[in-house]
Amino acid sequence: MTKFLEIRGLTMRFGGLLAVDNLSFTVEHGQIHGLIGPNGAGKTTTFNMISGFYKPTSGKVLLRGEDISGLKTHEVARRGVVRTFQHSTLFAELTVLENALVGTHMPFRPNIFAAIIGWDKEDRIGAEARAREALEFFGLEHLAQERAGDLSHGHQRALGMAVAYASHPDVILLDEPFTGMNPEETRRMMGLMRALRDNGITLLLVEHDMQAIMGLCDTITCMSFGKFLAEGGPAEIRNHPAVIEAYLGGARHVA
C-alpha cells in the first residue's frame, strides 16, 4: 500500500553543516503529526524541504507515492500540501477577506480574459463564499473588512491558517502555530486543529509548546541534531529515554 506522506532518507547540507541527516518518517492520512526536537534540530529545515522552499541534497518526499521533493512551492501546493509560516506572515496591507481570497487561488484560478469581460462572476462568488467559509471556521468573520496588519497576534495566526484552509488542502504544514499565544488562545487553536483533522485534513506541525503537542498530536516524531530520534504516541515520547536525554541533556553533554 502506498503511504500518504512519506519522508525517505531526507538530507540537507548547507556547506559544511549537515542540517538534516537521512531523516525518514511517515505521516498517516487524517492524523495530527507533531515534529519536535531541541533548537537547531532541523525541524524547520525539514518543513522547508517538504513544502518546496529548499531542494533537498538527497532523499525523497513522497505524497501518495509521487516524489514531490525538488518541486517549486506552488507546485507542491497544487498537489495539496500547503504550509503556514513561523511568524505572522500575511498580506498586511490587504483586508482579512482579501487575504482569504488569495488563499482560494487554487480552487478558483483567476483568468485574466474572463476577468476583463466579466465572465468570471460565478468564480468570484464561489471564491468569496469559500473565503468567508474559511474565515467563519476560524472565527474571523466579523473582522473581514479589517486590515490584516491591524489584527491582534492571535487573530493573525488564525488568519494564516484560514488562508491555508481556504485552498482546500489535503495536508497543512504548521510551523510553530502556538508561538506567542496565551493559554486561552492556544486552547482554542487546538480545538480548531482537531476540527480540521475531523474534516479529513492531515496536519503536520513543528512546535515547542510541549503541553500543546502532547495534548494534540496522534503521532510525534522527535529529531535531534538533524537525525531521527524517536517516534510514537504522546505517552511513549514523554517517557522515551532518548527524548528526555536530548531535551534535558545527558551527563556527557554537560561540559
Next chain:
Amino acid sequence: MPRILFFALGLIGLVALPHALSFSQQEILVFLVINVLLVASYRLLTLTGEWSLGHVVIMGVGAYASALFSKNLGIYVPFAMLLGGMTSALLAVLLSFPLFRMKGFYFLIGSFAAGEIIRLLWKRFRDPFGGAKGIKGIEPMPDFSIGVYEFDFFEPISYYYMSGAVVVFCLWILWRIERSPVGLTFHAVHWQDKLAEASGVNLRAYRTLAFSIASGFAGLSGALLAHYVGTINPNSFDVEVMVFVLTWAIVGGTATFYGPILGCVVLTILNEIVLRELGFEQMRPLIYGAIMILSILFMPKGLESIVQRLTRRTPVAAPREKVAE
C-alpha cells in the same frame, strides 16, 4: 447614479476641453493623453512590486514596430498600432526570462541595461531602424469620418479625440484587471511573495503576466506617439523620459489607480503651461526638480493622498443624503 453622472460630466469636459485651448496647448494635450496611458501601464507593473527603468524603451519598441509595420509592410495604421503593442508585449515575455531572475533593485538595474541594449540596437542597425536619426515620415493616421465628426489627423483635436478614446478604453481594461482576482494576486505577489507561492501562485508566471500586459499598453502608447509626431529616434525614448515617468508615478503616488495619472496630468500642466506662461523658459527643469523634492518631503504618499483625504469625508455625508431622499 451620481457616479455615472460624474463620469458623464468628466467625458463632456474631456470632449469640450481642446476647444478652450490654443493650438500649441492642444498639441501638449495629445502628448498628455498618450503619457497617461504610459504611466497607467507602468502602475500595473509596480503592482507586483517591481520597478522597471526600461518602460520607456518598451514604449519605443511599440513605436518602432508600428512605424515599421505601416511603412515597410504597408499595414493599415490602426492595425499596425495594435501589432506594435503586441510586439512590445512579446518582447517583454522574452525579456522576462533573464530579468525575472532578479528582484527589487537588481531588477531595476537589469531593466535599465536591457533598455539600453535595445536602444543601441536601434542605433547600430540602420536597416530597418534608421540608426541614430531614427525613422522619418511615418505614415499618419488615415482620415476617416464617423458621420457626426470628420477626423482630420492634421489637426491635433482629431488626434486627441482618437487617442483619447483608445486611452480611455485601455484604462478601462487596466482598471478591470486591477479590480479582478488577477489584480489581487498581483498585490499578493508584491506584499508577501512567499505566502502567495504557498497558496499556489506561480510567481514567475504572474510577474511575467504583469510585465507583458504593462509593456503591451506602453507599446500601444508608443505607437500612438509615433504616428502623431511622424518621426522617432532612439533619443525620443532615453532615460530622461523614463525619469519623467518615474516622477509622475512618485509624485502622484502608486497606491491607487488614479495616483500616477493624477501625477502625470498635474505635473504636465505645471511644467508645460503654468511655468511657460510665467516666463520661466530656461529655469523650468530646475523648478520642476524642486517641485519633485518638495512633494516627496511634504507629500510622501503622493497627490493621491490629498484626494483620499478629500473624498474620505463623502462617506460621512452620503448616508445623510439617503435620509433626505
